[in-house]
Amino acid sequence: PHVPYTPRRYPQETMLQRSHEFYALMNQRRSVRFLSPEPVPREVIENVIRTAGTAPSGAHTEPWTFVLVSDTETKHQIRLIVEEEEEVNYRQRMGDKWVHDLAKLRTNWIKEYLDVAPYLVLIFKQTHGLLSNGKKKTHYYNEISVSIACGILLAALQNAGLVTVTTTPLNCGPQLRLLLKRPVNEKLLMLLPVGYPASDATVPDLKRKPLDDIMVHI
């Protein structure tokens, strides 16, 4: 059944101000690769994941699983898997051009943040679901839906004053899936270390494109 929907409406001045303030807040977001070991209240992270779960999804399939890792030993296992694969990625799989394109970010295969961050959030897309009769349930556009959810998750982290770096660890999916005991219909899409920034954190001095370079009006 359908139900009436009458969301909150703001006066034009308020709308304009809200849109501006939200832009200012999100524009302060940066990918941070140096995290502090300080603990973060679990309830905040849970609210952030709840927020990601409000994302739209193709045919309302909600094809996401968020694995929240705070166990020290599991974080370390994840680091070992990621660093081993990432070294091969940088040395062999990515090719000179990709490595060159990343040089300005000064990223490499050493990922200390995987031990240091109080939380790792591993985001799996469910390529299909399972119905109670054992049949497969198709998940239309699952990768796009889960990526949208991840965008909302990043906004929620920023809103709470937490930082992360969005990563897509190439070739680590199968091993991490086994380590975390996720079923075969789940594929790793992203890995986010979450916490406060280290007190001496730095970020590459990047600029973002101005509106005119990303928008066309017709």
Add this chain to the structure above:
Amino acid sequence: PHVPYTPRRYPQETMLQRSHEFYALMNQRRSVRFLSPEPVPREVIENVIRTAGTAPSGAHTEPWTFVLVSDTETKHQIRLIVEEEEEVNYRQRMGDKWVHDLAKLRTNWIKEYLDVAPYLVLIFKQTHGLLSNGKKKTHYYNEISVSIACGILLAALQNAGLVTVTTTPLNCGPQLRLLLKRPVNEKLLMLLPVGYPASDATVPDLKRKPLDDIMVHI
């Protein structure tokens, strides 16, 4: 060069409250298929698109183009293209199962909102960029990056009190690209009608999965 990064930090109580309030706000978001023709200040939409442009992207490629359409005739041309393809999608391409899965949403190929909404935002992913020497610039993970940007855009719309429905019009990309005169390296990823909801708007009575069904803690 790298620069220090010291973002705003909130006391724990504030963090918790902010995370809760942002969840409550985002949880009120619904996909709305009945829009009002009322005009929306252009500056609000521009701030929303600016906000989407703060998203992270693979190797900072920012591989997105947002085409904002307010021209009545162009909106109508878009509607004709989408409805023609969507009718074929529903009748032939999607198959009985997909059509069945969509039945609860009561969606079909008639898209009145494409004429009615004051704005259509068509989001293109740039599958590669062009360097000044004419060579191709690879855009790593462009679809994921643009989908993340779309998630942030949806959060920004919700924050401003505007509504949309996320759509991925199957098979319409090439025609819409030509209509909007976008270059060949751009592929349509999403089409969002944006505005206020119609005063009698309804939405399917869906529930979202609780936290325990989407999160695993280790």
